[in-house]
């Protein structure tokens with residue numbers, strides 16, 4: 001049984017900048033500031049965190065089939 005993926009590649013919706021980020025296993029990241037254009041990304045409606053909306057993989061709690069929001 002493999003553990004959750006802890007790295008996600010986030011893509012900025014404003015400038016298209018791509019950055020690999022590590023994800024916390026016990027919390028969701030709701031805001032993400034693009035290092036290229038300094039815009040702040042927020043999750044799409046229905047998504048719990050920026051990784052679920054813009055990342056290449058979902059956040060660890062979702063990978064474990066639990067809701068981030070409890």
Ligand SMILES: [Zn+2]
Pocket residue numbers: 012013014015016017034035036037038039
């Ligand atoms: Zn950007």
